[in-house]
Amino acid sequence: MKYLDEFSDPDLAGHLVEAIHAATTRPWAMMEVCGGQTHSIIRHGIDQLLPEGVEMIHGPGCPVCVTPLEIIDKALAIAAEPGVIFCSFGDMLRVPGSSQDLFVIKSAGADVRVVYSPLDALAIARENPDKQVVFFGIGFETTAPANAMTVYQAKRLGVPNFSLLVSHVLVPPAMAAIMESPRCRVQAFLAAGHVCSVMGTAEYPPLAEKYQVPIVVTGFEPLDILEGIRQTIIQLESGQHELANAYPRAVRAEGNPAAIAMLQDVFEVTDRTWRGIGMIPKSGWRLSERYAAFDAERRFDVAGIRTEESAICRSGEVLQGLIKPNECAAFGKQCTPRNPLGATMVSSEGACAAYHAYRRLDLVSS
Amino acid sequence: MTAELDFEAWTCPVPLRDTPFVVMGHGGGGAMSGELVEHLFLPAFGDAAAPGLADSAVITAGGARLAFSTDSYVVKPMFFPGGSIGDLAVNGTVNDLAMSGATPLYLSTAFILQEGTALADIRRIARAMGTAASAAGVQLVTGDTKVVDSASGDGVYVNTAGVGIVPDGVVIGPTRAAPGDAILISGDIGVHGVAVMSCREGLEFGTTIASDTAALHGLVADMIATDADIHVLRDPTRGGVAASLNEIARAAMVGVELVERALPIPAEVRDACSLLGLDPLQVANEGKLIAFVPEDTADQVLEAMRAHPHGAGSKRIGRCVPEHPGTVVARTALGGTRVVSMPIGEQLPRIC
Structure with a gap:
């Protein structure tokens, strides 16, 4: 595909790897924020090509992984109600709630459908006026514009049987929370390219300045990631800590103004609990009062659902970059994609799932 | 900001171990399908079960070595670019027989029809089956039809079973994979799965890709005619190349090493998988086979494969290793x- 294949070229990748090696004089630890980047790094074996001591810490940027258990239990309760068509991105079907997942709810007779766009859910609502159609609107700033557009359209077109179960999360507050951690080892960030293509880059220079870390906006193909790493290392080696854009073909400083305007109309900032991390103030979006009528949490009686997360898994530490997935005692044993203990094992973008799917030979237990 | 964060008490939900109901993943051809057979069917069948690990069982009856196989077809939609459920029902079972090296001879056909399905659709499917059977040189010798009410079923389900004769001296099966074998594939990967997904409800996307459904026993016969000692043949249907290679690796307890740059993945399959968040190695094929052959005969077998219309795009994709x-x-x-894992259940499209 144009603009993708060119950025996977092995020969060009080799040049970048050489440049990274040439620029590196000592160990560095940097975090790739987005789960898509983690997936690509493990998928292509990019971390195996880096100089010894240059460590990629996998960030909290998997939307499935950080969606709180409580909202999943609410989703399960809504999906199980008669007369509901519950629509979701595919990943979310296997995320365990307290005792079930959406696959199990579906197998017991619920109408759970995988859609590729929230607008498809709106179309289903218009085709089924006697049903309540709910879309599970999760994710970062990347998935939010489409969800916002869908609610906007639902209001404009007057589709009263559509609602959105919202659990959006925002990247910059999470990066700040990570840097505030007393155990933080992160010396630089590869910022999430597609988040920046929506929101622009204005939020990052203050973070780079406050925490004295380079922040390099980075894409997702192998060459994008290697270039992001190269620019990061050059900054680290020279003691700089600035925002840089290594993904200019997709990211402009101002982001996508039309999407931002839509987001500001439909959503408002709220405190949000991140699975495995805890509550981070002002780190999420909920529907604004103007669109409250389309809020599934108000439409269905789920306010009473309160779920405590408790188990042995250390996904929180994985999400914080404090441990690698295989350093968890449950990894690959009690916890596998077939029986995920934690959300990081559920989504293919989750660090644990990426490790398990593309795990190194030395991790294979024979 | 961080005062509220709890950095020590990271917690996760109680694990979801087993489901009390059948879920879609049980039919995905991956680990969940395998677990259903291993943990439910085989123990329940008890002593009556004599399962093989191959696509078809090879049995001896009346002095003849017969290959025997059955498969049910529930593909949705029933018609897709390049074929229909009827083509799959014939070619799929023919191929399961061919993967034992057999010459397919006879097929049964059983239909479960949903009340209200258009007879014109049934006729179109049946004609496709007749055409495919004639092309494959097999006869449809017995059958059955059942109808379920409109609340049950989903259009048309087809089951076919087949028998064929395995030539003397031909022993092909997954346990024969051996270190040193070259691994060959008869053409492009992932074509059928992408063709079906491109017209699945709610997922429509434009592509010029058409299903690769085809009967492969002619190709297999040409491969056998080289006199090479073919160790393993497999048609990588549900679960794709990843599932087939994992099954072979486990059946023979050998390692498999693929060379990613050698994999014949058409740009359209790669792009569709990239958009949908799927792995081409896990996408279904319906007219392709994987072969494990001793390295010293690999070029000869490849040449024979490329000379056959269904093997023109044959390539060497890896090797069998002791590690x-x-x-x-x-x-x-x-x-x-990277390790190529066994798919688990259904492939889940990624969120972004």
Whole structure:
């Protein structure tokens, strides 16, 4: 595909790897924020090509992984109600709630459908006026514009049987929370390219300045990631800590103004609990009062659902970059994609799932 | 900001171990399908079960070595670019027989029809079956039809079973994979799965890709005619190349090493998988086979495969190794390695 294949070229990748090696004089630890980047790094074996001591810490940027258990239990309760068509991105079907997942709810007779766009859910609502159609609107700033557009359209077109179960999360507050951690080892960030293509880059220079870390906006193909790493290392080696854009073909400083305007109309900032991390103030979006009528949490009686997360898994530490997935005692044993203990094992973008799917030979237990 | 964060008490939900109901993943051809057979069917069948690990069982009856196989077809939609459920029902079972090296002879056909399905659709499917059977040189010798009410079923389900004769001296099966074998594939990967997904409800996307459904026993016969000692043949249907290679690696307790740059994945399959968040190695094929053959005969077999219309795009994609038994490893284009896992259940499209 144009603009993708060119950025996977092995020969060009080799040049970048050489440049990274040439620029590196000592160990560095940097975090790739987005789960898509983690997936690509493990998928292509990019971390195996880096100089010894240059460590990629996998960030909290998997939307499935950080969606709180409580909202999943609410989703399960809504999906199980008669007369509901519950629509979701595919990943979310296997995320365990307290005792079930959406696959199990579906197998017991619920109408759970995988859609590729929230607008498809709106179309289903218009085709089924006697049903309540709910879309599970999760994710970062990347998935939010489409969800916002869908609610906007639902209001404009007057589709009263559509609602959105919202659990959006925002990247910059999470990066700040990570840097505030007393155990933080992160010396630089590869910022999430597609988040920046929506929101622009204005939020990052203050973070780079406050925490004295380079922040390099980075894409997702192998060459994008290697270039992001190269620019990061050059900054680290020279003691700089600035925002840089290594993904200019997709990211402009101002982001996508039309999407931002839509987001500001439909959503408002709220405190949000991140699975495995805890509550981070002002780190999420909920529907604004103007669109409250389309809020599934108000439409269905789920306010009473309160779920405590408790188990042995250390996904929180994985999400914080404090441990690698295989350093968890449950990894690959009690916890596998077939029986995920934690959300990081559920989504293919989750660090644990990426490790398990593309795990190194030395991790294979024979 | 961080005062509220709890950095020590990271917690996760109670694990979801087993489901009390059948879920869609049980039919995905991956680990969940395998677990259903291993943990439910085989123990329940008890002593009556004599399962093989191959696509078809080879049995001896009346002095003849027969290959015997059955498969049910529930593909949705029933018609897709390049074929229909009727083509699959004939070619799929013919191929299961061919993977034992058999010459397919006779097929049964059983239909479960949903009340209200258009007879014109049934006729179109039946005609496709007749055409495919004639092309494959097999006869449809017995059958059955059942109708379920409009609240049950989903259009048309087809089951076919087949028998064929395995030539003397031909022993092909997954346990014969051996270190030193070359691994060959008869053409492009992932074509059928992408063709079906491109017209699945709610997922429509434009592509010129058409299903690769085809009967492969002619190709197999040409391969056998080289006199090479073919160790394993497999048609990588549900679960794709990844599932087939993992099953072979585990059956023979050998390692499999793929070379990612050698995999014939058409740009359209790669792009569709990239958009949908799927792995081409896990996408279904319906007219392709994987062969494990001793290295010293690999070129000869490849030549025979390429001379056949269904094998024109044949390529060498890897080798069988003594290291990491039971595991499939791919060398990435960038020079790293990754393990190619057994798919679990259904492939889940990624969120973004």
